[in-house]
Structures are given as C-alpha cells and as structure tokens.
Amino acid sequence: MTPVRQSDFLVIGSGIAGLSFALKAANTGTVTIVTKKEHKDSNTNYAQGGIAAVWDSQDSYDKHVQDTLIAGAGLCREDAVRMMVREGPDRIRELIDWGVRFTRSKQKSETYSLAREGGHSLARILHYKDITGREIERALIQATREHPNITILENHMAVDLITEHHTEQENKVEGLHCYGSYVLEKETGQVIPYTAGNTLLCTGGAARAYLHSTNPDIATGDGIAMAYRAGAKVANLEFIQFHPTTFYNPEQESFLISEAVRGHGAHLYNTRGERFMLRYDERAELAPRDIVARAIDTEMKKHGDSHVLLDITHKDAEEVKTRFPNIYQYCLDNKYDLTRERIPVVPAAHYMCGGVNVDLDARSSIEGLFVIGETSCTGVHGANRLASNSLLEAVVFSHRAIEYICSHPHSPVHVPVDKIPEWDASGTENTEEWVLIAHDRRELQELMWDYVGIIRSNIRLQRAYRRVLLINSEVEDFYRRTRVTSGLLELRNLSMVSYLMIRSALQREESRGLHYTTDYPGAKESECHDTLLQRTDRPWNMAK
Numbered sequence: 431m432t433p434v435r436q437s438d439f440l441v442i443g444s445g446i447a448g449l450s451f452a453l454k455a456a457n458t459g460t461v462t463i464v465t466k467k468e469h470k471d472s473n474t475n476y477a478q479g480g481i482a483a484v485w486d487s488q489d490s491y492d493k494h495v496q497d498t499l500i501a502g503a504g505l506c507r508e509d510a511v512r513m514m515v516r517e518g519p520d521r522i523r524e525l526i527d528w529g530v531r532f533t534r535s536k537q538k539s540e541t542y543s544l545a546r547e548g549g550h551s552l553a554r555i556l557h558y559k560d561i562t563g564r565e566i567e568r569a570l571i572q573a574t575r576e577h578p579n580i581t582i583l584e585n586h587m588a589v590d591l592i593t594e595h596h597t598e599q600e601n602k603v604e605g606l607h608c609y610g611s612y613v614l615e616k617e618t619g620q621v622i623p624y625t626a627g628n629t630l631l632c633t634g635g636a637a638r639a640y641l642h643s644t645n646p647d648i649a650t651g652d653g654i655a656m657a658y659r660a661g662a663k664v665a666n667l668e669f670i671q672f673h674p675t676t677f678y679n680p681e682q683e684s685f686l687i688s689e690a691v692r693g694h695g696a697h698l699y700n701t702r703g704e705r706f707m708l709r710y711d712e713r714a715e716l717a718p719r720d721i722v723a724r725a726i727d728t729e730m731k732k733h734g735d736s737h738v739l740l741d742i743t744h745k746d747a748e749e750v751k752t753r754f755p756n757i758y759q760y761c762l763d764n765k766y767d768l769t770r771e772r773i774p775v776v777p778a779a780h781y782m783c784g785g786v787n788v789d790l791d792a793r794s795s796i797e798g799l800f801v802i803g804e805t806s807c808t809g810v811h812g813a814n815r816l817a818s819n820s821l822l823e824a825v826v827f828s829h830r831a832i833e834y835i836c837s838h839p840h841s842p843v844h845v846p847v848d849k850i851p852e853w854d855a856s857g858t859e860n861t862e863e864w865v866l867i868a869h870d871r872r873e874l875q876e877l878m879w880d881y882v883g884i885i886r887s888n889i890r891l892q893r894a895y896r897r898v899l900l901i902n903s904e905v906e907d908f909y910r911r912t913r914v915t916s917g918l919l920e921l922r923n924l925s926m927v928s929y930l931m932i933r934s935a936l937q938r939e940e941s942r943g944l945h946y947t948t949d950y951p952g953a954k955e956s957e958c959h960d961t962l963l964q965r966t967d968r969p970w971n972m973a974k
C-alpha cells in the first residue's frame with residue numbers, strides 16, 4: 431500500500447504563479463510544490479521584456495486599464511482588469527521584498543527604468559536587463575528554498591486531479607471537490623496520490639501544441655487538460671498569440687528575434703526575394719505583431735515555404751552588432767552572419783490567452799481547485815494579451831487566492847483520505863514505444879500549425895477536428911494499456927488541449943483579436959462572449 435502524501439496546500443508548477451503563491455501560503459500551513467522537471471524549467475524563466483505596472487507619476491490606472499481593454503478586443507472582463515491594474519504596484523513591491531532586482535533608471539537611480547512596449551500608451555514595464563523572468567525565478571526559488579514550510583519536489587509530474595470521481599461517485603458532474611492529484615514520481619515510475627485541502631494548478635501554457643513555439647518544452651497544457659478531464663470549465667482556448675519572428679531551425683528550440691530588429695530597420699522577404707509587407711499594411715514591417723505574423727503565414731502558405739527571410743544587411747554592421755549582441759551571436763552560432771546575409775525566420779506560438787475559467791479569486795468551478803498564471807482564464811487578456819501583463823496577472827491572482835483562503839476558514843475541502851484509491855497499474859505492460867509517442871506528437875504539432883494556426887478557415891478546422899479525434903482515441907487507448915511515463919502523459923495532454931482549442935475555434939464564428947478566420951473576416955456583436963467548454967461525457971480521469 432503506497433502512502434498518501436498530505437499537506438495543507440498542493441501547488442502544481444514552479445513558475446511565477448506557483449512560487450509566489452507558495453511563499454504566501456507557507457505562512458499559514460505546509461506547502462508541497464510538485465514540478466515536472468527541474469524547478470527552473472518554466473515559461474517564466476524565458477520572459478524577456480518585463481512586468482507591466484503603473485509606477486510612474488505620469489501614468490494612471492485608467493491608462494493601463496484602457497490599453498489592456500483595447501488589446502483585448504472587447505472580450506476582457508473589465509472588473510478583473512481593473513483589479514489587476516490597481517493591485518499591480520503592491521505586488522511588484524512584494525517581488526522586490528523577495529529579492530527580485532529591477533534595472534534602475536540611468537537618469538534617476540532612486541527609481542526604476544521603465545520600458546515601453548507595443549500597445550502601452552507610455553513606459554510602464556519594469557525589467558531586469560532583458561532577462562526579467564530569469565531574475566524573478568532566481569529570487570523566488572531562493573526564497574522558497576529558505577522557507578521551512580515549503581517542500582519542492584522536482585521531477586514529479588501531476589497526472590490527474592483527484593475528485594469525487596475517484597471516491598465512489600464516478601458520475602458526479604455538479605458540486606465537485608478537488609482533493610489533490612495523482613503524481614508520477616519520475617525516478618521510481620510510481621504514481622502516488624498527493625492530497626491537500628487546497629490544490630493550486632499553475633502549470634503554465636500550451637504553446638507546445640504547435641510545431642513552432644517560443645515556449646520551453648514544459649508548455650504542454652497539462653493543467654488545462656487535467657482540469658477539463660476532472661470536469662472544470664475551460665474558456666477562450668481559441669486565442670493563441672503568435673510571435674512573428676523566431677529563428678528558423680527545425681533541429682533546434684525556437685529563438686526569438688526581437689521586434690526591435692524590425693524597429694531598427696530590418697525588412698522581410700519571401701523566398702522569391704519579394705519584400706512583401708507593403709502589400710499587407712502601409713506600416714510594412716512595423717505593423718502590429720498579429721498583422722506581421724498573419725502576412726508571413728500567408729506568404730509561407732502561398733508558396734509552400736517553411737520560412738521567410740529577415741534582412742538587416744543594409745544597416746551599419748558595427749551598429750547592429752552593438753545593438754543586438756545576443757541575437758548576432760546566436761545567428762553566428764547557427765552559421766548566419768546577420769550583418770552580411772538574410773536570416774530565415776518563422777512565426778511561433780507564444781502565449782495562451784484562454785485557460786481554466788476562474789473568478790476574481792482564482793477559484794475554478796471545482797471546489798478547492800484554484801488556477802493561477804497562464805493555465806487560467808481570468809478574463810484580463812480577452813481576445814489578445816497586452817505585452818507584459820501576464821507576469822503581473824500571475825502575481826496578482828496568486829495574492830487573491832491566498833487572501834480568499836485566509837478569509838474563508840472553512841474553504842479547504844475535507845479530504846476523504848481513506849477513500850482515495852491507490853493508482854492501479856495492474857494489467858498494464860511496459861510497452862512504451864517512443865517512436866509512437868514521438869510520431870503522434872509531431873503529427874499533432876504539424877496539424878495544429880497547418881490547420882489551427884494564425885489564419886483559420888472552417889475547412890481547415892473541420893479537417894483538424896476529425897484528425898484530432900482519431901489521435902485522441904489512439905492516445906487514450908495507448909494510455910490505458912501502458913505504464914505511464916512523462917512523454918506519454920504529455921502527449922495525452924497535448925492531444926486533449928489541441929482538441930479543446932479546435933472545438934473553441936470552431937465555435938467562434940467571427941474574427942476577433944487573435945482568432946482570424948477567412949470564413950468570418952470581421953468581428954460580430956452577437957459573438958462577443960467567452961467560449962466555454964465543460965466535459966459532459968463520462969469521466970476521463972479514472973485511475974487505471
């Protein structure tokens with residue numbers, strides 16, 4: 431009999447959302463953080479630009495709110511946006527108290543340097559050089575390591591949430607409670623129930639559902655898939671933000687080529703040597719992100735190409751090297767001298783605006799299950815995220831969650847420990863064949879890239895839907911027959927999330943924000959609402 435591991439709080443994920451919540455919760459009880467790789471493997475670690483907040487006396491809450499609402503294209507929940515913006519500066523001060531450093535202003539060293547990014551009406555982005563996320567992770571990890579109430583378990587992967595479905599009420603749909611999660615201990619291969627009165631789902635985004643993605647390989651949508659299987663509501667999964675330019679190298683992880691390179695005068699060419707952006711927008715290469723990404727996608731699809739080319743060779747070489755030392759070096763390492771030749775670029779999936787539907791206190795539709803960070807849909811991003819609002823959203827909602835828990839002493843759910851079944855691995859053979867998993871994963875990513883990408887249509891979405899159903903049933907069948915591994919679990923989650931994204935995209939019969947379809951090219955008032963999905967069939971998450 432494997433023991434149930436118990437704590438007051440179970441936090442799944444060690445990015446900014448999970449760690450900032452854990453640091454607060456640890457003052458009231460014991461916290462176990464499970465994270466599927468090493469603690470630093472997260473999207474947070476990759477964030478470059480910074481974190482937005484009203485910091486300067488010239489700025490105002492109203493301006494930040496307006497900028498966020500405009501970017502969100504009519505779908506933001508205004509109360510959530512107002513709350514996030516108002517509480518932002520206090521949460522930044524807490525980050526500083528936890529040891530996060532932000533770059534100081536050159537003119538006035540007593541204050542911080544504020545950057546301006548696309549969509550912001552003035553400079554309000556606090557940053558640490560161009561590695562803000564890495565600095566936040568460094569400080570938060572150090573603070574959590576020093577806290578006696580926090581245990582961080584690396585290489586521990588959450589498999590499925592534990593609810594009444596595991597405790598004798600298999601068909602319950604309404605009024606569900608979350609008691610924790612089954613967790614795969616990767617070193618031993620054992621799956622063990624980890625229980626808590628409050629479970630925090632902070633597993634990040636799902637951009638790895640696409641062939642090209644700026645995200646590290648942890649971003650497989652595990653939290654969204656687990657929550658959906660458990661019966662929670664998910665929302666707005668059709669809104670995926672694509673970054674227009676990443677270095678094209680199919681053999682390697684994507685590498686961002688910053689918008690600043692286009693800002694410095696770089697031009698985009700298709701493989702026939704045509705400078706195409708002027709055909710799409712009079713601002714050419716300086717048009718907003720989604721317009722540039724859409725134009726590149728159209729050119730690639732029109733000519734059947736795998737990439738387009740970015741050219742900055744007409745600019746002074748020394749200036750380019752000084753201005754972009756990292757990008758220059760990265761390209762050189764990949765055998766391209768940016769100052770002498772055009773470099774291959776592709777857009778890449780970058781950020782998931784939708785997620786598990788939560789309220790202003792990060793509560794999901796399942797009692798005892800809170801969802802924070804990129805896994806959640808709080809309504810602050812609407813149909814398109816304003817740059818640098820996501821790190822802010824994570825710290826604000828983790829604070830809201832702990833405030834709610836502390837002010838509702840009866841909120842932790844009662845865990846019926848003796849009723850929680852052991853993970854049943856009987857009858858499963860160790861038949862994992864990596865080739866099947868790798869093949870299915872690649873097929874899914876290509877399918878999502880080709881049919882559910884930057885430009886969509888009914889025909890492409892319907893074709894994707896039929897194929898994803900098939901992949902889903904094959905993967906589920908394989909899952910039931912096979913001893914679980916992290917690769918198989920990620921594939922299962924990716925196929926579930928892809929299915930949900932396609933269903934959401936099919937439901938939105940308009941183009942709004944990040945969702946663009948040639949069948950409905952404009953926005954419609956009648957479609958101005960969230961896309962909500964909730965499982966109605968038999969539970970997907972029964973222990974095997």
Ligand SMILES: Cc1cc2nc3c(=O)[nH]c(=O)nc-3n(C[C@H](O)[C@H](O)[C@H](O)COP(=O)(O)OP(=O)(O)OC[C@H]3O[C@@H](n4cnc5c(N)ncnc54)[C@H](O)[C@@H]3O)c2cc1C
Pocket residue numbers: 442443444445446447448464465466467469470471472473474475476477478479480481482562563586587588589632633634635644645646648652653686780781802803804805817818819820821822824
């Ligand atoms: C290249 C890049 C640049 C960015 N730049 C910015 C920026 O400048 N400003 C900004 O605001 N945002 C930026 N973003 C977005 C931002 O970084 C993320 O939205 C944010 O960091 C998400 O934080 P999170 O805590 O929700 O998730 P993450 O930081 O992704 O953390 C998720 C955690 O969950 C773990 N996990 C996942 N599945 C499981 C499982 N099944 N079991 C256990 N653990 C699991 C992961 O290992 C990880 O530890 C950027 C993103 C990228 C990729």
